[in-house]
Amino acid sequence: MPTLVWDYVGEYENEREDILDAVDTVFRSGRLILGESVRGFETEFAAYHGIGHCVGVDNGTNAVKLALQAIGVGPGDEVITVSNTAAPTVLAIDGVGARPVFVDIDPETYLMDTAQVAAAITERTRCLLPVHLYGQCVDLAPLQRLAEQHGLKVLEDCAQAHGARRHGRLAGTTGDAGAFSFYPTKVLGAYGDAGAVVTADDTVEENLRRLRYYGMEERYYVVETPGHNARLDEVHAEILRRKLGRLDDYIAARRAVARRYEEGLGDTGLLLPGPAEGNDHVYYVYVVRHPQRDAVMEALRGHDFHFNISYPWPVHTMTGFAHLGYGTGDFPETESAADEIFSLPMYPTLDPGLQDKVISTLRDILARG
Structure with missing residues (x-):
């Protein structure tokens, strides 16, 4: 599965x-x-x-x-x-x-x-x-x-x-x-x-x-x-x-998943998410960043993992909002993030064994460059 x-x-x-x-x-x-x-x-x-x-x-x-x-x-x-x-x-x-x-956005927190x-x-x-x-x-x-x-x-x-x-x-x-x-x-x-x-x-x-x-x-x-x-x-x-009544438990479980990612991927070339000063992060999604994002995701296609990009197309570049008059280049940090970020599996019931497979597979791909 x-x-x-x-x-x-x-x-x-x-x-x-x-x-x-x-x-x-x-x-x-x-x-x-x-x-x-x-x-x-x-x-x-x-x-x-x-x-x-x-x-x-x-x-x-x-x-x-x-x-x-x-x-x-x-x-x-x-x-x-x-x-x-x-x-x-x-x-x-x-x-x-x-x-x-x-x-535009802050490049560290998005x-x-x-x-x-x-x-x-x-x-x-x-x-x-x-x-x-x-x-x-x-x-x-x-x-x-x-x-x-x-x-x-x-x-x-x-x-x-x-x-x-x-x-x-x-x-x-x-x-x-x-x-x-x-x-x-x-x-x-x-x-x-x-x-x-x-x-x-x-x-x-x-x-x-x-x-x-x-x-x-x-x-x-x-x-x-x-x-x-x-x-x-x-x-x-x-x-x-x-x-x-279980919301705080869901949040605690998400933070546990995030800690396992930090422990398993902290020494790789991925830029991992973390809370800004003063923030308590609830990790709705676990967004990572890599300058060769597309190559990494292509290497993942042969594996049984699903990843996501939030968001690959900034709103100001969508044809449905062309009437606003914005174009590519107007918000460089937003556009740069859209080219480099992707999300790892994140939900409270994510099995640690499955998460370990995600981590080991990513480590192997990143080590090969």
């Missing part, structure tokens, strides 16, 4: 009884839409983060999109973010009629280079959207200062950073709101699409609840402002409630 970049089957076998009980609980409840499971998960996820509110939505893309709308971003506004991210981050900005404005943000601010800038990528957090302190100086909002994209902390503070709890995806591969994953937004702002929470429910006040079925059908599903919510 091949060693996959991500695999849920082992986790499901370990948790099968609880997962099936979660499904049965919902089916027997008599309420399949916006019932006790959604309310319970929202309360518990907010409590985990020590924040006032959580609003469950149907996926991570809509978590970003609705959060942007809820904090007042709309047509004609500009949102500063990075091109080294999954396309849904940028699609959400485009989806509210705003313009994505990119800055996170937003916050020193470049000030120069990107214009009179149309409305929001700063840092992406907490690969399992660790952007330094939000300089962004908060810029937001205060210019009257901007800060929305954190936390899709890859469940449980990650910077100086003890959880991802999603510093800005005006934090958007999460619970896509199955995530550190906290559902068994299908799901998402949520956390916020300490009562008005933002009220806006989110309307926006996810057609723009209606749920009791009166009157559209106050055009919204979406973007509700978190009861089944996924109940599964997430069960899994939330």
Whole structure:
């Protein structure tokens, strides 16, 4: 059997009884839409983060999109973010009629280079959207200062950073709101699409609840402002409630996998990931770097291992975003990373024996040059 970049089957076998009980609980409840499971998960996820509110939505893309709308971003506004991210981050900005404005990344962490943000601010800038990528957090302190100086909002994209902390503070709890995806591969994953937004702002929470429910006040079925059908599903919510109690265990297991990689590959030509100063990394993906990445991956083709590249095509180079006017060469650190990074298998139930095979195979390939 091949060693996959991500695999849920082992986790499901370990948790099968609880997962099936979660499904049965919902089916027997008599309420399949916006019932006790959604309310319970929202309360518990907010409590985990020590924040006032959580609003469950149907996926991570809509978590970003609705959060942007809820904090007042709309047509004609500009949102500063990075091109080294999954396309849904940028699609959400485009989806509210705003313009994505990119800055480059730090070459060591692959996170937003916050020193470049000030120069990107214009009179149309409305929001700063840092992406907490690969399992660790952007330094939000300089962004908060810029937001205060210019009257901007800060929305954190936390899709890859469940449980990650910077100086003890959880991802999603510093800005005006934090958007999460619970896509199955995530550190906290559902068994299908799901998402949520956390916020300490009562008005933002009220806006989110309307926006996810057609723009209606749920009791009166009157559209106050055009919204979406973007509700978190009861089944996924109940599964997430069960899994939330195991989130810290998932993170500990991921860190153990990362330590085994460090021990086995630390003396090779691979540049391994590590937490930036002040960060507690949760290793959503284990991204390594090598100047001959393509040759290394070609040598791996004859072996039973699956690897991934996050991300081979920076968003600013995609034809779907050509209208933004960016081109190759505009963000050299982002483009250089896209040419050299790849991800090793990373998930809590990765068998140490299989991981050892990945390590030994990579060592052999790298030793041959």
